[in-house]
Amino acid sequence: MVEVRGVHKSYGPLEVLRGIDLTVRPGEVTVVLGPSGSGKSTLLRCVNHLEKIDRGYVTIDGEYIGYRRVGDRLYELKERDILRQRTNIGFVFQNFNLFPHLTVLQNVIEAPLSAQRRPRAQVEALAAELLEQVGLSDKINAYPRQLSGGQQQRVAIARALALRPKVVLFDEPTSALDPELVGEVLEAMKTLARNGTTMIVVTHEIGFAREVADTVVFMDDGLIVEQGPPAQVLDAPRHERTRAFLGKVL
Numbered sequence: 593m594v595e596v597r598g599v600h601k602s603y604g605p606l607e608v609l610r611g612i613d614l615t616v617r618p619g620e621v622t623v624v625l626g627p628s629g630s631g632k633s634t635l636l637r638c639v640n641h642l643e644k645i646d647r648g649y650v651t652i653d654g655e656y657i658g659y660r661r662v663g664d665r666l667y668e669l670k671e672r673d674i675l676r677q678r679t680n681i682g683f684v685f686q687n688f689n690l691f692p693h694l695t696v697l698q699n700v701i702e703a704p705l706s707a708q709r710r711p712r713a714q715v716e717a718l719a720a721e722l723l724e725q726v727g728l729s730d731k732i733n734a735y736p737r738q739l740s741g742g743q744q745q746r747v748a749i750a751r752a753l754a755l756r757p758k759v760v761l762f763d764e765p766t767s768a769l770d771p772e773l774v775g776e777v778l779e780a781m782k783t784l785a786r787n788g789t790t791m792i793v794v795t796h797e798i799g800f801a802r803e804v805a806d807t808v809v810f811m812d813d814g815l816i817v818e819q820g821p822p823a824q825v826l827d828a829p830r831h832e833r834t835r836a837f838l839g840k841v842l
């Protein structure tokens with residue numbers, strides 16, 4: 593279970609997150625919508641502590657992310673402990689971020705071997721299984737430059753899952769793709785959702801949200817304006833700002 597409580601984040605004078613509360617239960621898919629600049633990426637980056645939080649906290653299965661609690665105070669963890677925690681959290685970026693000098697298989701097994709120190713045979717077996725799940729068994733020895741954007745993003749998804757994370761965060765995973773490649777990545781994500789992967793997905797793909805999300809969250813100006821099941825937030829939004837946004841993207 594992921595719990596975000598009262599999270600505030602500023603860059604200098606700019607308050608980007610102004611008190612975010614969010615609960616994601618195991619196996620659930622939360623889709624985050626909102627206009628550009630509303631703080632969606634910053635929120636994801638706070639969940640895996642790529643950003644320090646000014647106020648509030650994030651816990652995953654009760655463990656504070658990035659911090660250790662002593663009494664009422666939070667103290668930032670050492671880099672090593674932050675890296676260890678981060679292996680519980682998969683992250684799929686807009687621009688794939690694969691290692692260009694490593695093959696598909698090497699990309700997928702790198703972190704489980706080096707950061708989690710799991711046995712190679714076990715990690716390779718899981719990698720082969722995950723690459724089959726995302727439809728890339730035949731590309732296992734290819735290099736990223738030999739793959740389409742959609743294929744690279746599916747490798748990135750397999751790589752995130754190879755950590756056996758408690759939650760996978762997606763930041764606009766299809767935004768950098770040519771339109772004809774979007775579907776194959778969304779299909780791979782739907783398979784994960786069906787298999788019970790806990791996911792937080794920032795996307796503008798309303799169809800995906802409608803079909804896959806348990807909860808849709810609409811953010812604007814650093815706040816969650818409304819959240820609820822897709823049928824409520826997408827089809828009967830209560831707030832004018834949600835309606836205006838959906839009017840533009842639908």
Ligand code: ADP
Pocket residue numbers: 603606608626627628629630631632633634635
């Ligand atoms: P979104 O993902 O919803 O488009 P972001 O979380 O990327 O929004 O950004 C929210 C706001 O924070 C924007 O105004 C952006 O310019 C600002 N911002 C994001 N990252 C930084 C940073 N590292 N330094 C300063 N401002 C930032």
Ligand code: MG
Pocket residue numbers: 632633634763
């Ligand atoms: Mg963003």
